[in-house]
Amino acid sequence: MVDINYIRENREYILNKYAQRGAKADIDAFLRLDDKRRQLLQKTEQLRYEKNTASQNVAAMKRKGDPAEQEIVRLKDVSQSIKKLEKELRQTQQEISDQLLGFPNIPHDSVPAGVSEADNALVRSYKEIPHFDFEPKPHHELGQVLGILDFERAGKISGSRFCLYMGAGALLERALINFMLNTHTTKHGYTEVLTPYMVNADSMRGTGQLPKFEEDLFKIESDGYYLIPTAEVPVTNIYRNEILAEADLPIYYVCYSACFRREAGSYGQDTQGIIRQHQFNKVELVKFSAPEASYNELEKLLSNAEQILKLLDLPYRVVSLCTGDLGFSAAKTYDIEVWLPSQNKYREISSCSNFEDFQARRAKIRYRPKAGGKPVFVHTLNGSGLAVGRTVVAIMENYQQPDGSIVIPDILRAYMGGMEKIV
RNA sequence: GGAGGGGUGGCCGAGUGGUUUAAGGCGGCGGUCUUGAAAACCGUUGAGCGAAAGUUCCGUAGGUUCGAAUCCUAUCCCCUCCGCCA
Structure with a gap:
C-alpha cells in the first residue's frame, strides 16, 4: 500500500x-x-x-x-x-x-525504465553457456526414461500441471531442500521456520496477493482459506499487527514450503515437464529491515540466493526487472535466471525483491526507533533461495550425459547417501 | 460435531448503562538517594487521524440508547470437558 x-x-x-x-x-x-x-x-x-x-x-x-x-x-x-x-x-x-x-508499489529510482521483459537490464552472469557434444534432451524426457518423473500417473492422480517424483527423483528434490536450508541457516545467518500452507484472507491482503490476484490462488471455499502461492505470505505475516524493537532488526528467515498456483492465463505455456506446476517446492528467504538498510539487504539476499547456484556450479545470469516487468508489490526486483540447454535460454529460478514499506503498511508491521518517537514501518524483502523444482530441471539438463544418465553435483552427494549418478 | 468458560494498554488484571477522560499491579523510561548498584520513594509510560482544538480505538462487524468496555445480534480466536481422529 x-x-x-x-x-x-x-x-x-x-x-x-x-x-x-x-x-x-x-x-x-x-x-x-x-x-x-x-x-x-x-x-x-x-x-x-x-x-x-x-x-x-x-x-x-x-x-x-x-x-x-x-x-x-x-x-x-x-x-x-x-x-x-x-x-x-x-x-x-x-x-x-x-x-x-x-495501487501498485512505486518503482525505485534505480529500476530501469521499460515496458517488457526485453527491457530488463543484465546485471551479471556466472559461467559460460555450456557446449554439448550431443543434442541435450529436455528434463521431462530424461526423467521419464530414467523412471524418476511420471507425468501420466500424476495426471491420473490429480490432473495436468502436477508431477510425481519416483526414487532418485524424489531423493534429489529432498536433497536440494535440505542443502538449501542448511546453506542459508549455517552460512548466511537465516533462521529456519516452518509455516501453515493455508492462510486467511488478511494474510493474503498483507503481502499484496489480495484483493487483486484472487484468480491466481487456490481457495478452500468451505473454510475461507487460501493455499499459499509462496512462503513469503505466511512468513511476512508472522509480524502482522506488531511493533518490533529496533534491536530486533534485521530479521532473516528461511522457509521451505510447498507452493500452490492456479496459473490462470498461462494455458499453453510450459505444458511439458515440471517448469510450471500447480504445486511446487520452494525455499524462500524473507527479511525484515530498517528502511535505510533495505537496499543493502537486497544485494545481500540476492547474493545468498546466487550462492546456491554457484555451489551447484550451474550457469546463470542476474537481471534487474524494468518498470514494466515489475510485480505489483515490488519496488525493485532482481531475477536470477538459470541456463536450460534444452530450451537454449535462461529461465527464472529466483526472484529477489525489496517491497520497501508497501507490504508493511498493508500488514501493519512496524518497529520502534531506539531514539524514541512514533513507530516506523519496516521494509520487507524476499527472494527464492531457490525454486526447488526448477533447480531439479537445471541439474538434470546441465548434468546430463550422452547415455541419458545424470551426474549428481558434488555438493549434493552427501545429501543423497553418496549417490554419484542417476542411471 | 456437542456442552461450558473467556478475549480489556508491552504483560497481568479491575470494571455489568452516565466523573472510566479504562482503577490497580508488573515491566520500561526519567529523577531523588548512593562511591556505583539494589531497595525505597516521586514522576512518566499505547495506537490511528488532524496544523491544532479535538476525535477514534476494550477480538472483529453490525444494532439498541440522549449516552455502551458494560445490553442485543452475528462472526473470529483461545481455554476446559465429551465425541471423532493422524
Missing part, C-alpha cells in the same frame, strides 16, 4: 512512475475522494464533540435530579446527524481503501 500522504504530496512523481509501470490508476479521482473524506471527518468530529460534552451534562443533571428531557430531545437530533455522516464517511473510507489496495 502506498502512503496516502505521499500521494497527496507527490502527485506528479507518482503519475510519472505509474506511467512507466503501465499501471492504470486514477490518482486525481482518488485525491478528490480523499478531500471529500477529510471534509466529512471534520464535520463528524465536530458533532461528536458536541454530543460528548452535552451527554456529560445530561449525566450531571440526572445526578442532581434536574429535568433533562429538553437536552435529550435535542441530542436525539445530533445523534441522528452523526449516524448519517458516519455512514457516508464509512462508505467513502471504504472506497478510498479499496482504491488504495489496488
